[in-house]
Amino acid sequence: MSRVLARRERRAAWLFLAPAIVVLLLVAAWPLSKTFYLSLTDANFGNPDQYGFVGLRNYADVLDDRLWWKSLSNTLFFTVASVGIETVLGIAIALLLNQAIPGRGMLRASILIPWAIPVVVSAKIWEWMLHDQFGVINAVLIHLGVIERGLAWMAEPGLALWVIVFVDVWITTPFMVLLILAGLQMISKEVLEAAYVDGVPAWRRFISITLPLLRPSIGVAVLFRTLDALRMFDLSYVLGGNSQKTMTVSIYARNQLVSFQQMGLGSAASTWVFFLVALAAILLIGLLKLHKPAEG
């Protein structure tokens, strides 16, 4: 009897899961397998119906391209720098907003503004603010006497990528703050109060109680941001265009596909990007122990 029930439950479960599985197959598995299929061909947009199979040659060709490696190192630098800074800032601001300060509601709402503006719009705004001749940032810095003549932010090899990191931090720190704040509010007050009564100093309470309990929230936030950062396209594309200084792997793949019309090579590059993101996801889930509950 119970076996029949179990079987019936299992069948019901599959029935409920079916729509989600179908949708996933349609929107994820189908395009992915199509991309993988094309990556094994020499298809071209100019004449997309005629193509031949070339095996794994496109994958080798991508790895043989200096620009791919440059894009990859840019992407990794961007990811580590931006996610790192956003995490630290995110924790700091979330701790601040978690205090009962007057006007907290307003403050919480207002920090979301950068996150609410579409990235392309933000990027365009920053492009003008950073303009070397007419930009407001140079005007302010010159006025303060920090620099003598306007800096060409995006033209300086050492600065361009940092500018992208900076704008990304400006845009996405609110997202970090929000996720971490939600985690902070789930930590029960009693634990912290008990430690306080026992005379544990504040920094110790933060290191030994708050941070470990926050780990799952921070982990999820870092995971989301890392996967996002590895696929980053819009910010670099608007601010840096096709400049090698700021090219990311997504821009590289887009150029092969769209600018150069090479469906085969472009699909191979996209597949490499997919592998990169998948690898990062697996490593991060393992490293941050996201599949395990928080200790405490």
Next chain:
Amino acid sequence: MIHSKFKTSLLCGSVAVAMASAAGADTVSLFCSASGAEYQLCSDAATAWAKDTGNEVKINKMPASWDEALPLYQQLLSAKSPDIDVMLLDVVWVGMLKDQLLDLNTVVPAEEIAQHFASTVAAGSVDGKLVGMPWYADTGLMFYRKDLLEKYGKPVPKTWAEMTDTAKVIMEGERAAGNPDMWGYVWQGKSYEGLSCDAIEWLASSNGGTIVDAAGAVTVNNADAIKAVDLAASWVDTISPKGVLDYDEESSRGVFETGNSVFHRNWSYVWGTSQGADSKLKGLVGVTALPSGSAGGPSAGCMGTAHMGVSKYSAHPEAAASLLRFMTGLSEQKRRTIDAAYNPTIATLYEDAEVLAAVPFLGDARAAFDQAVSRPSSVTLGDYNQVSSAFYQAVHSVLAGETTATDAMSLLQADLEKIKARGGW
């Protein structure tokens, strides 16, 4: 002679009328450039055509950057979309889109095609098929501050080296005289197609070739090309602001037209904008062919003719052809020249008294067109974008001081040969 010309135009007129009535009220989709003045010219003309013929026209704005417009066209065309009928084409796209555009020889009378400069017709043709009707001629030109050259007693420079010296002298003089924002030379150094144009001008005027020669051999790694790129790199942060590495046409024009540069390389439309009623520089600007690499050497402006084409998948090819003939025809080209200094591709307009009164430099511009250098798009065809993008990125890295011209050109040579070997041209 006069008689036969008259007959031709009569014939053309009647063909156009017949076409319009046969086509009835079709809706033709046209792509116009998105930049302010040019969009206005284009949409006014298209509206006039619609009114004349009783058709309707749907005007689409191309993306502001032409680098973005090409992929849009390619997507629409490879989807065989009927949403695109008549489109503005950059001369380098002709080879890339040739299989998806209508052969205009079949819809435009031969006499009408023959009115245009043969070189522009050749640039719009591939394998005997005319896919891009010449619309306006354009080339890189050197704009300069007449008043400042006079003030410092300097002649209009004939070589790049002379330009460099003059720019430096005047820039330093003006800065000392109280304009700290003064620069010597602004141009297009951003990592994009425009830099390919600027850089091929340096190469070709210095005997450094055109990246890939007419026979398809990669020639970019040569001593003259390296020298030319080195000279350009020496401008950055001396006579040109470092921001030039991020400038396209419009941002460099902004610096020149606020009065903060002695020299400016741009397309001929800057003549129209800098002579506008609200321009700070009205009457102070001169224009000439670009300098040469050495005394007595060639000047080489980048050929930037704009063409118009019709999609092979157009649902109304007759109406589309009628619109194309109106837009590229004599009276419309004359209007564009007089109103906004766009250079006609029709030879007789260069002797038209009304046109010459409005655009006095047209005679000089014609000499510059004759010497214009083509980017290697007719040789590299579908691979042109890859070639150009490798070229401008290599040049950009030299300009930004990340590498030397010697290293960059030898790496570029290898990269281009790799693209060629991988099934390229």
